[in-house]
Amino acid sequence: MIILAQDGTAIKPAVAKAIQNGVPVIAYDRLIEDPKALYITFDNVLVGKLEAQAVFKAKGTGNFAIIKGNKADANADFLRSGMDQVIGDAVKSGAIKIVGETYTDNWDPAKAQTNMEQILTANQNKVDAVLSENDGMAGGVIAALTAQGLAGKVPVSGQDGDKAALNRVALGTQTVDVWKDARLLGKTAGEAAMQLCNNSDPSKVKGTAAFKTPGGNSLSSILLTPNPITKDNLKDVLDAGWITKADLCQGVAAGKVSVCG
Amino acid sequence: MGATVPGEASAEGAPARSFLTTISSALAPVTGVVRSLEIDTRMLGMIGALIVIWVSFNIVSGGTFLTARNLWNLSVQSASIAIMATGMVLVIVSRNIDLSVGSMLGFLGYTMAMFQAVWIPQSLGLGFEQPFTWVLTLVIGIALGAAIGGLQGFIVAYGGVPSFIVTLGGLLVWRGLIFRYAQGQTIAPLDTTFQMLGGGTVGTRVGALGEWPSWTLGVVMCVAIVYVMISSRRRRRRYAFPVRAIWAELLVGAVTCGAVLGIVLVANSYPLPVNVAIQYAEEHGIAIPPGGLFIPTGVAFPVVIMLIVTLVVTFLATRRRFGRYVYAIGGNPDAAALAGINVRRTIMLTFALMGSLAAVSAAVQTARLNAAVTNLGVQNELDVISAAVIGGTSFSGGIGTVPGAILGAVVMQSLRSGMVLLLVDSPTQDIVVGIVLVAAVGLDAVVRRRVN
Amino acid sequence: MLIQKPAMPGVAPQRVPIVELRNIHVAFGGVRAVAGVTLDLYPGEVVGVVGGNGAGKTTLMRTLSGARPPDSGQIFVNGQPVTIGNPRDAKALGIETIYQTLALADNLDAPANVFLGREVTSAATLNDAAMESATRKVIGRLNPNFKNFKTPVLRLSGGQRQAVAIARAIHFNARALIMDEPTAALGPAETAQVHALIRQLKSEGIGIFLVSHDIHDVFDLSERISVMYHGKLVGTVNKNDVTTDEVLGMIILGKPPTKLTQQELAELHG
Incomplete structure (x- = not known):
């Protein structure tokens, strides 16, 4: 059974029942807190790290805002811990000040936009960088920055390889879009499922490693490596056939970005 | 039948009663004034609560909350929920519920985004940024909203399926359809003129009226308020009905007009953000004065849209047969049917209206975000229903006002925005909003029992 | 007689x-x-x-x-x-009917109930003043002490409610x-x-x-x-x-x- 859980804790009883009945369970992209499930995802801690690295490279000091995802989704915290690996020291030394940090119900971009507006208001626009955990919310953040004439001046992160976000990377309003090729995720999950049919022990699936969950469980997992897309490697998504040139380059002025011509 | 049945007063505990007696005797002179003003005491209470919330946040936030900028933001942030809440009032008044508004909003927003970003420019080959794109998109969105809302209403009214079930189904169906045809992708960017509907900024174009049109709007509204007051007074005079005291008339007029002009003043006190202003000055060849450039933003378009919707729905609810029938059905469905009212058709129309308002809100939300996303409007139904209920709409039917719902939406958004300003995280926000919802309705029930 | x-x-x-x-x-x-x-x-x-x-x-x-x-x-x-x-x-x-239940919309006032389903309109909007005027006349015939033309009928006494229901039946000839x-x-x-x-x-x-x-x-x-x-x-x-x-x-x-x-x-x- 391949499950994409909206809430990794709430689904536990159902998953436990499936496993008791001998049905192997794959937690697809979202964690399920059951030690017998096989967790296949892009390494979300790494995603958070890559997001923060790109923003940190653009802006190493100053006031940071952090727009996190849904509080019930473990990924929101994984991403946050990855970010901390990059900016943690600078925060401790005082070089970076976190002026706003908030969860966003349902990863809702509209709520992210409202939250960003309020953070900007509270700080009289003195926000130097925004770590947004995904592309949708980055869209909301950038809409709030645009209203203050700050879009493109404040680095913003995101992930998912959303086409609109890749277009924003080309336009220069979003700094990085950590791309997790969903096709790779699907392929890996499919292959793992085939192996589980022969042997239901998840730890015997090729390429697994032990994974410590926030709930204190240890389960087998396959963590895939994501690809951070910035203005410099937009070619990757074009070459992979993930996005058309028309979509990627819509509204981009000629000569600004090499792949758009 | 709930709060309005006098017999239920006995259920109330003795301490609450003596406490209320003390309050009501202390307020006796005030209630006398209120009576001669002939204004809704509940409305007055809500305005009082709002003032308390605003002043408290302003103190705690060190003066940030009551800045023009924050109030301007607040007005825009409230608009989308407020627009839908006006329709939800009528739905709930007629003893129904619409749980599908958030999903409808998502579906309609997505369709409108596809229409302007894919179908018109690419499928029809007409290209981006056509002057007619925004209005065509909006009209088609509203028509589609009325159609799908009307379809739900048809099933409720003619199929006899409870609205809770029909719209619960709608909540799943419309959201499912988005995922079906969006495949997780965001539709963006949108038409730049369409984006103005959301109050956002594109280059130096801002989705707001600007200084003088805002003042004009304020003055026109004031004149309209005074005209309505005078003509209704004249009419009552002509029929020799009692009219309210002239001082009360003047006071109500002055306060209402003052409020309208106050809103305009606040909106005009919010200048274009520095970066936008500088760019604007460059484009228009304006020299930047030493103290910096102050270009008033004016009333945001989402707020203008909200005002128009409020006027239209209030008109439908209070001045048209349709509204009278909605309230009659809510008060006593059998009596409405025996009076010869077409109950089914009326109920279907309330749902169609709700659908078209979901489309208007969808336009505002997508325009504001400059994108349509798959989780657009998720859980908005809860905010919309809460706004209507905090604003005094009763689930027992027949009771509720459109301006009350608008205030309800503003109260809720004030709480949320204020808490974000204070860096209160979303779980705590939910707790506070939940408590306020129950407290508002509970207090109202107690007060109503006293009145009856 | x-x-x-x-x-x-x-x-x-x-x-x-x-x-x-x-x-x-x-x-x-x-x-x-x-x-x-x-x-x-x-x-x-x-x-x-x-x-x-x-x-x-x-x-x-x-x-x-x-x-x-x-x-x-x-x-x-x-x-x-x-x-x-x-x-x-x-x-x-x-043919008019006065039902045992009275069939009144309790949340509406007397004129709205009397004219329910047969509202007087002018310029496509409800003419509440005309309806109130007519209601005052017809109820005045039934009960000269009736004063509450602007309150929801819920708050009226049994006799007053009855007067509203009767007024509705007799007003339309x-x-x-x-x-x-x-x-x-x-x-x-x-x-x-x-x-x-x-x-x-x-x-x-x-x-x-x-x-x-x-x-x-x-x-x-x-x-x-x-x-x-x-x-x-x-x-x-x-x-x-x-x-x-x-x-x-x-x-x-x-x-x-x-x-x-x-x-x-x-x-x-x-």
């Missing part, structure tokens, strides 16, 4: 009845609520419709008011066959009125008021079907009395030809007076 002498049963009517119900049948599921009832009503006449609980009198009246169209049977108004499919049809024919238990919820003073009103309406030539449990009310106000028993019409009698005991016999035993035995009559009286 009686201006026009109503037709006697069995005598060929010289005039056309306002309303005539012929062979009306109504069934709910398998239950026959009304089975083949024929009734008529002449101008300026009160016909009492009596019977025990579940006798079918309210159901019969609902076929005439349009609330529940009959399964079969014919309705004539002024001698013309008509179809009454809904309350609107009945009102258009000048009704030719026939159906009154279902009009005094059931009223005190003595208010009951007397309603009685006076019924006599006044009668004198204006309006025909009234008076549905009531109270045999004394019916004897007091009606010219003729129609008795129903288990969905069927036991008979229609002239008030002056029968005693209350005989009518009670019709109600309780379902037999016309001619078929009542002395013993049965004695028991009824006892």
Whole structure:
């Protein structure tokens, strides 16, 4: 059974029942807190790290805002811990000040936009960088920055390889879009499922490693490596056939970005 | 039948009663004034609560909350929920519920985004940024909203399926359809003129009226308020009905007009953000004065849209047969049917209206975000229903006002925005909003029992 | 008091009845609520419709008011066959009903209730002032002390609510009125008021079907009395030809007076 859980804790009883009945369970992209499930995802801690690295490279000091995802989704915290690996020291030394940090119900971009507006208001626009955990919310953040004439001046992160976000990377309003090729995720999950049919022990699936969950469980997992897309490697998504040139380059002025011509 | 049945007063505990007696005797002179003003005491209470919330946040936030900028933001942030809440009032008044508004909003927003970003420019080959794109998109969105809302209403009214079930189904169906045809992708960017509907900024174009049109709007509204007051007074005079005291008339007029002009003043006190202003000055060849450039933003378009919707729905609810029938059905469905009212058709129309308002809100939300996303409007139904209920709409039917719902939406958004300003995280926000919802309705029930 | 002498049963009517119900049948599921009832009503006449609980009198009246169209049977108004499919049809024919429940929208004020479904509009908007003015006139006739024209009828007394329901029925120039238990919820003073009103309406030539449990009310106000028993019409009698005991016999035993035995009559009286 391949499950994409909206809430990794709430689904536990159902998953436990499936496993008791001998049905192997794959937690697809979202964690399920059951030690017998096989967790296949892009390494979300790494995603958070890559997001923060790109923003940190653009802006190493100053006031940071952090727009996190849904509080019930473990990924929101994984991403946050990855970010901390990059900016943690600078925060401790005082070089970076976190002026706003908030969860966003349902990863809702509209709520992210409202939250960003309020953070900007509270700080009289003195926000130097925004770590947004995904592309949708980055869209909301950038809409709030645009209203203050700050879009493109404040680095913003995101992930998912959303086409609109890749277009924003080309336009220069979003700094990085950590791309997790969903096709790779699907392929890996499919292959793992085939192996589980022969042997239901998840730890015997090729390429697994032990994974410590926030709930204190240890389960087998396959963590895939994501690809951070910035203005410099937009070619990757074009070459992979993930996005058309028309979509990627819509509204981009000629000569600004090499792949758009 | 709930709060309005006098017999239920006995259920109330003795301490609450003596406490209320003390309050009501202390307020006796005030209630006398209120009576001669002939204004809704509940409305007055809500305005009082709002003032308390605003002043408290302003103190705690060190003066940030009551800045023009924050109030301007607040007005825009409230608009989308407020627009839908006006329709939800009528739905709930007629003893129904619409749980599908958030999903409808998502579906309609997505369709409108596809229409302007894919179908018109690419499928029809007409290209981006056509002057007619925004209005065509909006009209088609509203028509589609009325159609799908009307379809739900048809099933409720003619199929006899409870609205809770029909719209619960709608909540799943419309959201499912988005995922079906969006495949997780965001539709963006949108038409730049369409984006103005959301109050956002594109280059130096801002989705707001600007200084003088805002003042004009304020003055026109004031004149309209005074005209309505005078003509209704004249009419009552002509029929020799009692009219309210002239001082009360003047006071109500002055306060209402003052409020309208106050809103305009606040909106005009919010200048274009520095970066936008500088760019604007460059484009228009304006020299930047030493103290910096102050270009008033004016009333945001989402707020203008909200005002128009409020006027239209209030008109439908209070001045048209349709509204009278909605309230009659809510008060006593059998009596409405025996009076010869077409109950089914009326109920279907309330749902169609709700659908078209979901489309208007969808336009505002997508325009504001400059994108349509798959989780657009998720859980908005809860905010919309809460706004209507905090604003005094009763689930027992027949009771509720459109301006009350608008205030309800503003109260809720004030709480949320204020808490974000204070860096209160979303779980705590939910707790506070939940408590306020129950407290508002509970207090109202107690007060109503006293009145009856 | 009686201006026009109503037709006697069995005598060929010289005039056309306002309303005539012929062979009306109504069934709910398998239950026959009304089975083949024929009734008529002449101008300026009160016909009492009596019977025990579940006798079918309210159901019969609902076929005439349009609330529940009959399964079969014919309705004539002024001698013309008509179809009454809904309350609107009945009102258009000048047949108004005052329901036992009053059928008021409690959250609306008196003018809104009086004009419910027949609002006065000008320039496509409700003309509340005109409706209030008319309501003040018509209710003023019924109850001069009535003052609360702007409060929801929920907050009015039983008598005031009754006045609103009656005002709604008489304001639109009704030719026939159906009154279902009009005094059931009223005190003595208010009951007397309603009685006076019924006599006044009668004198204006309006025909009234008076549905009531109270045999004394019916004897007091009606010219003729129609008795129903288990969905069927036991008979229609002239008030002056029968005693209350005989009518009670019709109600309780379902037999016309001619078929009542002395013993049965004695028991009824006892």
